[in-house]
Amino acid sequence: MTHTERTGRGLRVEGCSRTYATPGGVAIRALDEVSVEFPSGSVSALCGPSGSGKSTLLHLLGGMDRPDAGAIWADAEELTAMSSSELVGYRRTVGFVFQSFALLPALTARDNVMLPVLPYRSGKQDLVRAAELLADVGLGGREDAVPSQLSGGQRQRVAIARALMGDPRLLVADEPTGNLDSATGGEIVDLLFELRDTRGITVVIGTHDESLAARCDATVRLRDGRVVRAVA
Ligand SMILES: Nc1ncnc2c1ncn2[C@@H]1O[C@H](COP(=O)(O)OP(=O)(O)OP(=O)(O)O)[C@@H](O)[C@H]1O
Numbered sequence: 001m002t003h004t005e006r007t008g009r010g011l012r013v014e015g016c017s018r019t020y021a022t023p024g025g026v027a028i029r030a031l032d033e034v035s036v037e038f039p040s041g042s043v044s045a046l047c048g049p050s051g052s053g054k055s056t057l058l059h060l061l062g063g064m065d066r067p068d069a070g071a072i073w074a075d076a077e078e079l080t081a082m083s084s085s086e087l088v089g090y091r092r093t094v095g096f097v098f099q100s101f102a103l104l105p106a107l108t109a110r111d112n113v114m115l116p117v118l119p120y121r122s123g124k125q126d127l128v129r130a131a132e133l134l135a136d137v138g139l140g141g142r143e144d145a146v147p148s149q150l151s152g153g154q155r156q157r158v159a160i161a162r163a164l165m166g167d168p169r170l171l172v173a174d175e176p177t178g179n180l181d182s183a184t185g186g187e188i189v190d191l192l193f194e195l196r197d198t199r200g201i202t203v204v205i206g207t208h209d210e211s212l213a214a215r216c217d218a219t220v221r222l223r224d225g226r227v228v229r230a231v232a
């Protein structure tokens with residue numbers, strides 16, 4: 001990977017709330033007037049018990065969902081003021097990584113990495129780029145392996161390479177080490193730091209793992225949908 005002067009997106013969340021309606025008619029306030037910042041080029045951990053609102057906030061940051069109230073800014077762009085199609089455009093500039101890897105089992109590592117561009121085009125350029133990204137995440141030579149032939153950590157590397165296909169300036173990772181042993185999880189976190197350093201990506205990681213959180217530049221703690229502590 002080569003060093004870049006590019007900077008990751010800086011995110012600002014102001015007074016955001018998100019309530020889910022449930023079939024039983026009970027409203028669940030997943031986020032309650034959350035205000036928090038994720039500085040450009042930082043690696044932040046979003047911690048908190050199960051149900052505290054981590055995934056909900058990550059979805060808002062990535063433009064996969066909208067808050068009921070409050071505002072979200074990505075640099076000078078206000079996500080909460082965007083039309084639906086503008087938000088789709090924003091979402092394409094975000095890389096997502098999930099606990100479950102979300103790879104298609106029948107596709108090779110290379111084709112899984114190319115998934116984001118398959119609906120549009122898949123020229124030689126994309127094949128080359130997918131192979132480069134796999135090499136960047138330490139999987140050079142494994143382009144033709146299918147997920148069942150890869151270890152959990154290697155599958156997560158494929159998922160990270162795929163998240164990089166759109167050249168994101170923000171990477172949102174929801175429990176990226178949740179299915180991995182601690183040593184393998186540590187290697188994935190090393191990789192996320194390397195991506196921040198070499199590609200200028202802002203990274204926000206939702207996690208239960210306190211040792212992972214301790215390595216991050218900042219930790220934001222949620223409880224019952226509220227920020228309980230923000231340590232820089
Ligand atoms: N689509 C939904 N419909 C209804 N309630 C939801 C929905 N998604 C989340 N919730 C509720 O919102 C609250 C916050 O959920 P969220 O998934 O953000 O928590 P989390 O911190 O990511 O939890 P975990 O650590 O278990 O992943 C929970 O009470 C959850 O049940």
Ligand SMILES: [Mg+2]
Nearest residue numbers: 054055174206
């Ligand atoms: Mg979650």
